[in-house]
Every structure is written in structure tokens, then in C-alpha cells.
Amino acid sequence: MAAAVTVEALRKAYGAKVAVADVSLRVEEGEIFGLLGPNGSGKTTTVECVQGLRRADAGRVDVFGLDAVHDAAHVRRIVGSQLQESALPDRLRVAEALQLFSTFQPGGPPWQELLEEWGLADRRNTAFGDLSGGQRQRLFVALALVANPRLVVLDEMTTGLDPAARRVAWELVEAVRDRGTTVLMVTHFMDEAERLCDRVAVLVSGRIVARGTPAELVAGVGGRHVARFTAPTATDLGFLRAIPDVDEVRTGAGGDVAVTGSGPVVARVGHALVSRGLEPEDLRADGSTLEDAYLALTEPGGRAREGG
Structure with a gap:
């Protein structure tokens, strides 16, 4: 299987603060790959480097064969993003948002098709501030797909959602993968990762301490x-x-x-x-669940060693 993302020996610091110490990973084309880890472990910085939004201090990031630093503009054209704390002006209407984003990122499907595909046609004239949590997630996913990207990055997309809206968001992620798009997601929710991710990597203090399928991580800590x-x-x-x-x-x-x-x-x-x-x-x-494995890998004194 071809690699969608290859990260080798990535390092990024902000002054004396090392956000990413040494991260290497490979995301296969067509899979959902999850990044897990405590706050401050380097997850968001890693995906920002993948998207060409931040320049790493050392290491290399390739996205479908493109260098995320030297080909950053091209990388951003083939990557769609739903970032932490995404928001739009409260008065901006759903159709207006999609139309606006499509002018910024041409080359994708007509924005009217995205309205239909993501169940927003009956909300086309609804202001962003009047949307429910689940409807906002539908809109954010549609906006991430407006340029028909090959890779979609989702950073904590279900934080703050109620259980029903989270279920809707999960179905959206699976629908993105089913259309052939690779998904790189950051999440704090272990049930979400266990449900959605083909493979995951666990970061602690800017380093990967374990990687594999959710089942492999559970088995690796003595499930x-x-x-x-x-x-x-x-x-x-x-x-x-x-x-x-x-x-x-x-x-x-x-x-x-x-x-x-x-x-x-x-x-x-x-x-x-x-x-x-x-x-x-x-x-x-x-x-044993992925949450049990995650706690064994990340809690002080209980961190497991990466195998393989």
C-alpha cells in the first residue's frame, strides 16, 4: 500500500519548549490514522507540520511524495483540515460559507453537491450561530472537502459535543474514508479511536511510545x-x-x-x-480496552515500551 504521509525524525521547539522531540510515522493511503496522547504531547504540532502550516526544526515530512516544507503551497491544496476550535462568524449562512470556501479552493466538487451530500440542503440559509453541534460538524467536514483533498486532518473534532452529535461526527469520518480520502485524526477519546482508527500512534513528551492497531496496543500491554x-x-x-x-x-x-x-x-x-x-x-x-492500554502507556510509572 502506498504511503499518504511519511514523517521521519520530526523535531519542533518553541524557544526552550520542545513540542516534538522525535516523531517518525507512516500513514497508509485510504486509512484512518489516529494520534493519541496527553495535552502537550506534540499531536497538534505534528499535524500542523504535516499540513505545511509549521516548519519543523529537523526531520522530514512527505505528503503523497511532496515535501511539506518546500512544496507547502501544493501540500495545502491537497489537504483538507478541521482544526481545534474551528468556528465561523455567527451570521454567516451555510451556503455562503461553502460558496466562499470554494472560491478560495477551486477544483473540487460544486459546493451545492456538498450541501446535499452532507445533509445540509435544508440548512443552506441557516446562520452558523443557529446550527446544532452535529450540524456544525457536518459543515466543517464539507468545508474540509471543498477542494476534493486526498488527505483530511481532523483535530479534536468531537470535543464538546453531546453523545448524539459525536455519533454523527463518527459517521461523517467513516463516510470521508469510504469516498477514498485518507484521514489523519487527533483525539483524546479512546472509544472514538477504537471505533474509527485502522491504526494509532501514542505520543508522550513529543515521542511515539507505541503504534499499531487498537487491538495490537491492547494486547501489547497484557490485555x-x-x-x-x-x-x-x-x-x-x-x-x-x-x-x-x-x-x-x-x-x-x-x-x-x-x-x-x-x-x-x-x-x-x-x-x-x-x-x-x-x-x-x-x-x-x-x-481490556484501548483506554486501558493508553493509561498503561502514558501514566507516570506505567509507561509501556514500544515493541516492533
């Missing part, structure tokens, strides 16, 4: 699975401790049972229960 169910009081569950990969069996009030282990432990627990005539209707699986 555990838990089988939960209720059993009749006084049921002998000692046989569960003999199941391969089971680490712990805990019973609680009301017959609550939690069996913790690794690998396909939930399937094995279910098989063992059924083979002994126990068929709990509430058997369910809980497991």
Missing part, C-alpha cells in the same frame, strides 16, 4: 478478558479454575461471578458451563 455471569447460590464453580488461561475466579453477592484470564478464556468458560448443565442467560464478556 485481559473477563467472563461475567450469575450462578445459583452455593453452586460449586471450582472447575472454572482448572480452565487454561484462567487467572482468577471471583464470586460476589447475589451469585455474581467474574472469571478473569487471557486468550479465548470467555469461550472456554462458556463451554465449561454448558458441559456441566449450567447455561446462564446473562453470560457476557468484558475485556
Whole structure:
């Protein structure tokens, strides 16, 4: 697969403050790639360098084979952006915004088509200040696509949105990828990254400490699975401790049972229960999440080492 973005040994400082110490990554064409990390870890500076908005002190950034420094003007023509705290004048109407942006960035689809595609046709005469959170996100995505870019950068696009608007935003991101556009996104929300991203990189203090698929990051920090169910009081569950990969069996009030282990432990627990005539209707699986892996990688004293 061809590379959409290649970053090699990127470094950027603001006076004595080092924002990006040493970042190298590769974003494949057609994927959603997520940058995760605490505030001040260098995520926004990295994507600004990718877009040609900031000049790195050292290192190299290529976007579809173009140098982000020497070909910055060209790079900006093929990259669409939705940046942190995006906003428009409250009185600017939806259609006016799209028409205005299309004059700045010609070469994309007619702005009227974007109105239809992103569900804004019935809001064409609505002022920006009167749009809901989800409608604003639709507009920002449409504006990012007005020049038909090959890469779209989304920086904390769902911060401050209610759960319904966040779901709308997620569907928009998936729709952008489905039309063949590569997506580079910055987010603080682990459920968002786990839902959307094909691969992620975790930054801490301007350096990448882990990268891979969300599942690989979870597995890399010792992901555990838990089988939960209720059993009749006084049921002998000692046989569960003999199941391969089971680490712990805990019973609680009301017959609550939690069996913790690794690998396909939930399937094995279910098989063992059924083979002994126990068929709990509430058997369910809980497991380690990307948030668990993220905290293990970023919390002081708990940072995992990058593998591979």
C-alpha cells in the first residue's frame, strides 16, 4: 500500500519548549490514522507540520511524495483540515460559507453537491450561530472537502459535543474514508479511536511510545478478558479454575461471578458451563480496552515500551 504521509525524525521547539522531540510515522493511503496522547504531547504540532502550516526544526515530512516544507503551497491544496476550535462568524449562512470556501479552493466538487451530500440542503440559509453541534460538524467536514483533498486532518473534532452529535461526527469520518480520502485524526477519546482508527500512534513528551492497531496496543500491554455471569447460590464453580488461561475466579453477592484470564478464556468458560448443565442467560464478556492500554502507556510509572 502506498504511503499518504511519511514523517521521519520530526523535531519542533518553541524557544526552550520542545513540542516534538522525535516523531517518525507512516500513514497508509485510504486509512484512518489516529494520534493519541496527553495535552502537550506534540499531536497538534505534528499535524500542523504535516499540513505545511509549521516548519519543523529537523526531520522530514512527505505528503503523497511532496515535501511539506518546500512544496507547502501544493501540500495545502491537497489537504483538507478541521482544526481545534474551528468556528465561523455567527451570521454567516451555510451556503455562503461553502460558496466562499470554494472560491478560495477551486477544483473540487460544486459546493451545492456538498450541501446535499452532507445533509445540509435544508440548512443552506441557516446562520452558523443557529446550527446544532452535529450540524456544525457536518459543515466543517464539507468545508474540509471543498477542494476534493486526498488527505483530511481532523483535530479534536468531537470535543464538546453531546453523545448524539459525536455519533454523527463518527459517521461523517467513516463516510470521508469510504469516498477514498485518507484521514489523519487527533483525539483524546479512546472509544472514538477504537471505533474509527485502522491504526494509532501514542505520543508522550513529543515521542511515539507505541503504534499499531487498537487491538495490537491492547494486547501489547497484557490485555485481559473477563467472563461475567450469575450462578445459583452455593453452586460449586471450582472447575472454572482448572480452565487454561484462567487467572482468577471471583464470586460476589447475589451469585455474581467474574472469571478473569487471557486468550479465548470467555469461550472456554462458556463451554465449561454448558458441559456441566449450567447455561446462564446473562453470560457476557468484558475485556481490556484501548483506554486501558493508553493509561498503561502514558501514566507516570506505567509507561509501556514500544515493541516492533
